[in-house]
Amino acid sequence: MKNRLTIAIQKSGRLSDQSKDLIKKSGINFTAKGDKLLAKSNNLPIDILFVRDDDIPSLVSNGDADLAIVGENVLVEKTLYKKNNTLKVLDLGFSKCRLSIAAPNNKKNMRLANKKIATSYPNILKKYLDDNNIKASVTNIHGSVELTPYIGMSDCICDLVSSGATLEANNLNEIKVIMESQAVLIKNKKLSKNKIYIAEKVISRMNGVINAVESKYVMLNAETKNVKDICKLLPGSESPTIIPLEDNNKVAIHALCQEPIFWETMEKLKNKGASSILVMPVEKILN
Ligand code: PRT
Ligand code: ZN
Numbered sequence: 001m002k003n004r005l006t007i008a009i010q011k012s013g014r015l016s017d018q019s020k021d022l023i024k025k026s027g028i029n030f031t032a033k034g035d036k037l038l039a040k041s042n043n044l045p046i047d048i049l050f051v052r053d054d055d056i057p058s059l060v061s062n063g064d065a066d067l068a069i070v071g072e073n074v075l076v077e078k079t080l081y082k083k084n085n086t087l088k089v090l091d092l093g094f095s096k097c098r099l100s101i102a103a104p105n106n107k108k109n110m111r112l113a114n115k116k117i118a119t120s121y122p123n124i125l126k127k128y129l130d131d132n133n134i135k136a137s138v139t140n141i142h143g144s145v146e147l148t149p150y151i152g153m154s155d156c157i158c159d160l161v162s163s164g165a166t167l168e169a170n171n172l173n174e175i176k177v178i179m180e181s182q183a184v185l186i187k188n189k190k191l192s193k194n195k196i197y198i199a200e201k202v203i204s205r206m207n208g209v210i211n212a213v214e215s216k217y218v219m220l221n222a223e224t225k226n227v228k229d230i231c232k233l234l235p236g237s238e239s240p241t242i243i244p245l246e247d248n249n250k251v252a253i254h255a256l257c258q259e260p261i262f263w264e265t266m267e268k269l270k271n272k273g274a275s276s277i278l279v280m281p282v283e284k285i286l287n
Contacts, residue, residue, distance in 0.1 A: 004045045005198045008065035011050035015183055018094045019069040023048065025284075026205035045198060054078070060188050061085045066195055067188075067202060073099055073121065073160060073181040080123040089203055090185040093210050096162070099124060099179040102172040103156040104149050110156060110175065112136045118145050118154035125158045128178040146170040204286070212282045215258045220269060220277040224251055229272050235259035256282065 007028075009019040020032065030039040030048050039048045049065055056070040057078035063085070069092065079086055099121055103110040112129070115136050119125050122140045129136055139154055146166055148154040158178065161167060167174055185206055191199055218237075222230045230253060231240055240255035253274075261279050269277055 003194050004040075004047050005067065005195050005202065006047045006049050006065045007202070008049040008051055008056050008059050008068035008070075010053045010056070010070070013053060015053060015069060015071065015095050018092075018183065022069070022092065022206060022209060025209045026202060028202070046202070057084070057086055057186070060186055063188050063190070065188070066191055066199055068186050069183055070186060071095055071097075071181055072184045073097070073124070073179060075184060075186060076179070077121050077123050080127060085189045086186050087189045088184050089187050090207055090210065092183040092185055092206070093213060095181075095183040097160045097181050098162075098177045099158065099181060100161045100174045101125075101156060101158045101176040101178060102146075102161070102167050102174045105171045105173050107156075108173050108175070112156070115155040116153075117156055117158050118148035119158035120145060121158060124179055146172060205284075208284045208286050211258065211285045211287075214260050215256060215282040215285060216261045217280045217282055218255050218257055218261060218278065219252065219280070220274040221245065221250055221252050222272070222274045223249055225249075226273045227251060227253065230269060230274055231255070233265060233268050233272065235261065235265065256285075258285075 007023065010016045023030070028041050028046050029043045030041045032039050032048070032050065037050055041047070051059065053070055053074050056068045057075050059065040060068045061084040075086065075088065101112070101117065112134050113136060116139055117125060117136055118139045118141050120140070120142050122138050125138050141148060145157045145159045147170070148157060157172065161174060164174065185203065187199060218234060227242060234240060234255045235257050236259035237255035237257045240253050243252040243254065245252055266277055266279070
């Protein structure tokens with residue numbers, strides 16, 4: 001039995017760069033060479049498999065890959081109504097988008113009953129229609145879904161949206177969001193014993209990297225009498241460190257804030273008498 005862990009990621013597309021980046025930040029060194037399907041890590045017993053995103057759920061379900069990064073939209077579409085061995089383990093916070101139904105601008109109040117809807121996500125759409133007792137016909141099409149209303153192939157579409165620019169350019173109006181999606185880490189449910197240890201290590205490291213993205217380390221000086229008020233303003237921080245300063249009326253406060261620090265928060269801290277406020281990025285967190 002193979003002892004090396006295989007992580008599948010999208011070969012080239014919207015998920016590729018951030019997937020590679022996350023793997024590298026998790027301390028897994030590898031070099032992706034040209035058109036090669038596989039890259040071997042030189043510091044851990046891990047292989048990276050580069051594939052089309054549509055193939056990822058079945059590769060993980062069959063055990064050809066142990067872990068993988070894929071859009072939740074693809075994961076759900078390919079596993080819905082099917083017995084499978086995939087399990088979502090982490091939301092990764094990138095490639096966020098939504099799967100929405102959109103109709104031509106001149107039919108903003110369109111009712112879906114008896115309409116023809118074109119989509120590349122027939123399973124998710126059918127489930128939505130069934131759950132909401134809507135009888136409509138679903139046409140499965142790969143690519144250029146947004147053009148189908150204009151060639152008479154559909155009345156409306158169900159497609160991924162991120163900025164909304166594609167819908168706008170095609171005079172389409174978003175009428176219903178049916179799923180929110182982002183990149184997720186998935187694993188095979190039945191990992192062999194000899195792979196669980198390394199898989200857990202990868203999952204924990206990736207968790208550490210994504211938690212660190214929004215986290216900041218905050219350092220500031222404050223008057224002793226304001227410490228409580230100031231600590232309340234530090235978002236997502238557990239028990240900050242209070243350090244005495246030469247001036248007996250003042251202390252330094254250091255805190256790991258696991259939520260973003262906006263300018264507004266810094267201004268509120270300043271209004272409470274905080275000075276020398278430093279906000280620093282955090283690279284990794286191991287809880
Ligand atoms: O070749 P392969 O099969 O691997 O890739 P692919 O072409 O099927 O997928 P790819 O690389 O386009 O997308 C991979 C994943 O990125 C998707 O499954 C989603 O999880 C995620 N993602 C995030 C998106 C978008 N945002 C997105 N905007 N995938 C597609 N789009 C498309 C959408 O289909 C529409 O055509 O972008 C257009 C809309 O974008 P806006 O910004 O104009 O709204
Ligand atoms: Zn694809």
